[in-house]
Amino acid sequence: MKKIAIPFVVLLMFLISSCYYDKAELIYNQNVACDTSNVKYSTVVAPILNTNCNGCHGGNAAMGAGIILDNYASTKVYIDNRRLINSILQNGTASNMPKGGGKLDACTIRKINSWINKGALNN
Ligand code: HEC
Structure with a gap:
């Protein structure tokens, strides 16, 4: 049981963190990285x-x-x-x-x- 559970938990953590990363990237791109303040x-x-x-x-x-x-x-x-x-x-x-x-x-x-x-x- 333990042998299966540990890789499963690691995989789950990886999936959750990669989802979070995608979201952060999206927010970053839309709100921070796009500077429209001084467009000439x-x-x-x-x-x-x-x-x-x-x-x-x-x-x-x-x-x-x-x-x-x-x-x-x-x-x-x-x-x-x-x-x-x-x-x-x-x-x-x-x-x-x-x-x-x-x-x-x-x-x-x-x-x-x-x-x-x-x-x-x-x-
Ligand atoms: C590969 C060639 C090509 C590129 C690259 C291109 N255009 Fe065009 N464009 C055309 C052609 C051909 C037409 C006229 C025929 C048509 O409407 O498809 C046109 C038409 C237009 C029109 C008139 C559209 C209408 O419906 O009246 C505008 C405005 C325009 N282009 C702007 C741009 C802008 C802005 C870019 C860059 C972001 C761009 N074009 C890139 C070939 C190009």
């Missing part, structure tokens, strides 16, 4: 677009259906008509972006949303 166009938003979007939507790229997201003025058009945020939220009201790729991670989307909510300034 030049330092945060433009680099996100350059990395994830401008392979298709850059001025010299021919794959973005004429939608240019590598400068503020042109990006602002798609901010104001809500197409950009709807496309990355993948909420069914615009084409899902990035096209052919996965959804941007939650923190990246929150950063862009925070910038938009503060007026989408050219800062």
Whole structure:
């Protein structure tokens, strides 16, 4: 009996602690690691677009259906008509972006949303 019980208890402890770890990770990612306090166009938003979007939507790229997201003025058009945020939220009201790729991670989307909510300034 004892021989079976000890590994069982160890396994149970491992399972419980791994569940706890997952939860802590989730909370950490959502509340602590995502800093949306100082999101600027030049330092945060433009680099996100350059990395994830401008392979298709850059001025010299021919794959973005004429939608240019590598400068503020042109990006602002798609901010104001809500197409950009709807496309990355993948909420069914615009084409899902990035096209052919996965959804941007939650923190990246929150950063862009925070910038938009503060007026989408050219800062
Ligand atoms: C692989 C190429 C590709 C990538 C990467 C890509 N797009 Fe697009 N995007 C397109 C094409 C093609 C269209 C137009 C056709 C369509 O709607 O599918 C488009 C359309 C759009 C539209 C208009 C959607 C609508 O319904 O009016 C927006 C806004 C947009 N993209 C934003 C983005 C953003 C933001 C990213 C990065 C997070 C991104 N795209 C990444 C190719 C791309």
